[in-house]
Amino acid sequence: MKNLMLLLAPALLAQEATVIQNATVYTATKPAFVGSVAFSGGKITAVGDKLIVPPGAKVIDGSGLHVSPGxxxxxxxxxxxxxxxxxxxxxxxxxxxxxxxxxxxxxxxxxxxxxxxxxxxxxxxxxxxxxxxxxxxxxxxxxxxxxxxxxxxxxxxxxxxxxxxxxxxxxxxxxxxxxxxxxxxxxxxxxxxxxxxxxxxxxxxxxxxxxxxxxxxxxxxxxxxxxxxxxxxxxxxxxxxxxxxxxxxxxxxxxxxxxxxxxxxxxxxxxxxxxxxxxxxxxxxxxxxxxxxxxxxxxxxxxxxxxxxxxxxxxxxxxxxxxxxxxxxxxxxxxxxxxxxxxxxxxxxxxxxxxxxxxxxxxGSIEPGKSADLVIWNKPPLSTYAVPQKVYIDGTLYFERDKDLSERGRRAAAKKALEDQLKLDAPGQQKKGAPPSRRDQSGEESAQ
Amino acid sequence: MRLFLLLFLAMAAWAEVPSGLAIRNAKVVTVSSGTLPKATVLIRDGLIEAVGPDLNVPADSWVIEGEGLTVYPGLVDALSTLGQDGPRQNAPSAATQPAPPARGPEDRPRTFSWERIADKLRATDPRVESARSQGFTSAATFPLAGIFAGQGAIMNLGDARPSRLIVLSPAGQYVSFVIGGGGGRGFPSSLMGVFAYIRQIYLDLDHYKQAKAAYDRDPKGRTRPEYDRALEGLAESPRLLFPAVSLGEIDRVTRFAKELNVPAVLFGLHEGYRAPEILKASGLPVLVSTKWPTRAPDADPEQVESARALETRAKAASTPGILAKNGIKFAFYSDGQSASDMLRGVKKAMQMGLPEADALRALTLAPAEIFGVADRMGSIEKGKIANLVVTRGDLLSDRPRIEYIIVDGIKYLPPPPPATPAAKESTR
Missing domain, CATH: 3.20.20.140 (Metal-dependent hydrolases)
Incomplete structure (x- = not known):
């Protein structure tokens, strides 16, 4: 039945369809099971232990991972x-x-x-x-x-x-x-x-x-x-x-x-x-x-x-x-x-x-027709060790732990670059054309 | 004192003696229809009588030989307190009892919508002369205190008595999101309370109009509606000026203006560089403050600033260039700065990508369009008010040399550059 529903999903939506496979799924309304969750167009389209992946769908291997509603x-x-x-x-x-x-x-x-x-x-x-x-x-x-x-x-x-x-x-x-x-x-x-x-x-x-x-x-x-x-x-x-x-x-x-x-x-x-x-x-x-x-x-x-x-x-x-x-x-x-x-x-x-x-x-639960608000955890969601790995809202990925961690260096560098740029700009603004002094460059001017 | 006044009147009279003024064979930057490399501007009775190459100069006109000079429309500060001498006090004076705390929207908290700044302008504000000497010939001047602070005006920066300087009044209603302070000091005590109040007062205005219309149609046997000066003030406001500096505020206020269905102008806009799509979709014109954000001089040096705050400081001045590129109508305003600091702010925006022509437009025709007075000022066109700046070299260059400023057809000379007047100005 669920498979049938997925097959009937419009071809257009199938292009952006995503299937999380082999994960432990906590639906919040029924007991947990190992299987798949499929979503497309912002909605959950199918939930089950075995789902046919529609052509063109993105597949996420959920082996060892846990999926709960947001x-x-x-x-x-x-x-x-x-x-x-x-x-x-x-x-x-x-x-x-x-x-x-x-x-x-x-x-x-x-x-x-x-x-x-x-x-x-x-x-x-x-x-x-x-x-x-x-x-x-x-x-x-x-x-x-x-x-x-x-x-x-x-x-x-x-x-x-x-x-x-x-x-x-x-x-x-x-x-x-x-x-x-x-x-x-x-x-x-x-x-x-x-x-x-x-x-x-x-x-x-x-x-x-x-x-x-x-x-x-x-x-x-x-x-x-x-x-x-x-x-x-x-x-x-x-x-x-x-x-x-x-x-x-x-x-x-x-x-x-x-x-x-x-x-x-x-x-x-x-x-x-x-x-x-x-x-x-x-x-x-x-x-x-x-x-x-x-x-x-x-x-x-x-x-x-x-x-x-x-x-x-x-x-x-x-x-x-x-x-x-x-x-x-x-x-x-x-x-x-x-x-x-x-x-x-x-x-x-x-x-x-x-x-x-x-x-x-x-x-509020993982059921076909509801919004694809999903959390992929590394451990069972009620565990003290559970940390969200991916969080979807309406089928869109809004948080990805790996990406957050890998981008921290880049973010820090971008901030440093802004700080440096502002330090260079500041003396020119305040002391028309005077060459920046050592003190200006160390950013201590504002403390004076 | 009296002698000074007589002298002053005599000078004003003297200035008006020639019935015409002509600037012959100058470069004319009209702003509305391109630049004429060699043209003559004829001025009579405070208006631009004609512009164009090969005009005959009437015999009764004073002539300025324009060789090597450029004529621009006079600059406009799109939001200021010029002409308001001293701090503006909406609050009751110390002699009267303070108003009891408002208990809700019906008490019209912090509302002065009926007051007109045009009635309160004075000729004694020394900032008018210093703005004029930088090439400013008009300014939008607004009261700033209150949720509805009152009606602004467009004034010319001449030295006639204020009633002769007003170009437009009311020019709009100044809105600020200020609170009562909480702790028993009345409604509203939160930003959402201010929004609720503004929403409610516009519903009240709708009802007021209906009730008055119904009474006017058939007054017999009806109770007449109570006169409400706060609503009268709103009813005659041609537009509302809303503060919106950050992306969040721009998003919030554009949606709110749409909901209220009132003609709105946003001012502030330092994070406008992040919001071109929102602004474009809203179709609202904006006033950009040239007081670009800086780190407070007394900021805690240990304080770690957010990347967002740093980015806004680094990129705020790129806003005008981005607005111009997206076809969003904008003008510049001084935001409490002196005219020279304001122009420095404009030049910073030009360094960050604003084309000179767009900068000039934002200082002349755009503010006139935003306030609905482009039919009488803002560019060099036949029939418009003769507000002009005559320079040697580019007006928006690093060291502009202003030769004359013409306001309402009256010629002014900039003060001589040496040190003494500059020192005087900086004490203001």
Whole structure:
């Protein structure tokens, strides 16, 4: 069947077809096997133990190597430009968009890619109860910001509970005004106020569309995003540590008739797993990172395993450019703590985060029809020794370890040449025509 | 003081006494239609009356014998603060209470869109004379403080009172991506907040126009829409000037301008050499800062710089040549530099591949086109404003010798070169 599909692939696409053969393939949805993965035109075309190589296809010998889906980080703040990841001046900043301020030249993108990450959800910060709109990106290093955006990616917004949204209330800068709220009760009130306002706005828009008012209401970007939440068109990823606050958030969401997509960090998720399943919210957090502040004191490394066993769709993410580069081993910790199977553990950083963001029909596993976001590892992906050798996004090779290593000398030489050129240019600019002195050439002039 | 003023008026009057001026048999670089090796330029009432070989010089004209001289259109600084004396303060004075922190876009944070710099120009800015003595006869002058800083103007660099110097107002709205500072000091506190604000205010403008139109059609029985000076200011802005220095900013702002669907001009462009395709596709004109990046004089000598920063410093000045090669419309601006430093920056771009003709165009006709005033200035054509530079030798050579500068038909002499005035200028 799979072979047939490959044969039916259009001849045009076959020219750029690639087949990785004889590798151990971890699909993230089915048990691992030794076989091949074929992709063409940016999509996976076939997966199986024996595939016919179409004429003209590029063949990569995967003997002794391991192939997994690209890793998905559902909580990252890399590649954001311009005075931080928070619009923290207000408690409801649903008008702002991470999309507007992506920085395609943040080297963290390349480093994440080198760690096997192909997709990340770039989240607004957690300074306010209702934060800004997040952006799903692919790690297309070398492309412009507009080209990082994931095609078909879902829209989402950041919420935050606890210390972060409330502590801003007490720490105004000189000349500043304290921001409401200052308590956890106040945070809950902010949600109620905002969604009550959003409902009024929703009705105004509906009335206009129904011809009940002659003039269209003023478009309000802040409320539009919240109406999208009410209408299920925008996912909510909510920063949450404490179980009592998670219960509150689920109650408020149910009161206003929407469902949360995920709790982020979800340190006490193991305490309220049953309630989370009932509401239908997933849990995405760290493997073993807690007690970095008081409200995170009850975190435990068994969290992922307990939530998984109780039916919560769990996932591991980074929230950090450093951790982002080794999410594979972060997932593996759930085997050590709580005894998940290898397949379950790999799912924590692949198919599960794809489901969290409702993009699992596009990415997250190795299945025909999905994007060819693939990582070729030297060791099994959950091994401490696993290092990505090649990383593909939409079938395009974006990272190649051999090439990176072999080009380091050339890059260093190019940089040295630039430095030398600038040193030669500098004296001429500053001291019209004077011959460069020894000091100028050693580059110490700027220190004077 | 009064005596000086009288003298000043007398001189201005004296300058206007002859009703015509003629530069006879000079080389004329028209910029718009090639170079005439031997031609005459007739000037009357501040305008170019005629250009061409073998023109009869009217009897009432003062004559400049042009043998060995070259006539160029006057240079234009495409973005400056010329004519604005002293630092520009949009902020309320110390006597008044500071504005409370903005709580969202509806509080119109850092917005001065309705203010017109043309109303605030003064004749006392000494930089005008020093720019003129370098061959500059016009400048775009803009307020720079605020997310929407206000309306700029195109002014001629003569010494008449400012109201007589304005060529165009409003010339455009200056935009900068500045924040409130956070920590309770109001919205926006992030770059994405600034973008959200700009997006929202343009939605508000759409709604405002609709509401006003509906009210004007049928005011009876309707509540009149509230007057909003911020939106009025935006409505009358012929174009927006957006900062875009790095590749990322160029990419971001071109997409944003397209989304807003506003006429836009980018300024900065030091990484324009990396973005010819993006700029070409956008079709937007750009203003290139001649203040090429350098290592800060107080930079930490131990600091390791990125290859990117080094490359930008090494290649920024290649941007104009690359823009010219790709047919992207650009003009130069001083970015706070003196006129002589600006011209030094232009010459560096020429060393890095910008053809002289393109450099000259970017200093004359291109800025006039970008600001929509090419029908009245920017080249030597019949009927245009008589803004000219007369030199001995090439204007963009290493040591240009400027003989006369003509602004609105009035002839100025460059100050004598010796040491004293140069020292005075450098203290500015």
């Amino acid at each position: 890793i998905i980080d559902s909580h990252s703040h890399i590649a954001v430009q311009g005075f931080g990841v928070n619009e923290g001046s207000v408690s409801v900043s649903s008008m702002v968009q991470i999309k507007d301020v992506l920085d395609a030249e943040d080297v963290a993108i390349y480093r994440a890619l080198a760690g096997g990450v192909t997709t990340a959800n770039i989240l607004h910060g957690s300074a306010n109860a209702i934060g800004g709109n997040n952006q799903l990106i692919k790690m297309r290093w070398g492309k412009t910001a507009g080209e990082l955006l994931m095609d078909g990616g879902t829209n989402s917004i950041k919420f935050a509970l606890g210390e972060n949204p409330k502590r801003q209330g007490n720490t105004p800068a000189p000349g500043g005004v304290p921001r409401y709220p200052a308590t956890r009760m106040g945070v809950e009130d902010v949600y109620r106020q905002a969604f009550t306002e959003a409902r009024v706005y929703q009705k105004k828009v509906a009335d206009f569309k129904a011809g009940k008012s002659p003039l269209a209401p003023r478009r309000d970007l802040k409320l539009e995003a919240l109406v999208e939440v009410l209408e299920g068109k925008r996912l909510v990823h909510c920063h949450a540590y404490r179980s009592d606050e998670m219960l509150m958030m689920m109650r408020v969401a149910e009161e206003f008739g929407f469902r949360l997509a995920t709790f982020q960090h979800v340190q006490e998720g193991y305490k309220v797993a049953k309630e989370m399943v009932r509401h239908g919210v997933a849990g995405a957090g760290f493997s073993d990172w807690w007690s970095y502040k008081m409200e995170v004191a009850d975190g435990i490394p068994y969290n992922m395993a307990i939530m998984t066993k109780k039916g919560v769709l769990a996932g591991v993410n980074s929230d950090d450019a450093g951790l982002m580069r080794r999410l594979n081993t972060e997932a593996a910790k759930a085997i050590r703590y709580g005894g998940l199977t290898e397949d379950q553990a790999l799912a924590l950083v692949t198919i599960n985060p794809a489901k969290h963001m409702k993009v699992d029909h596009l990415i």
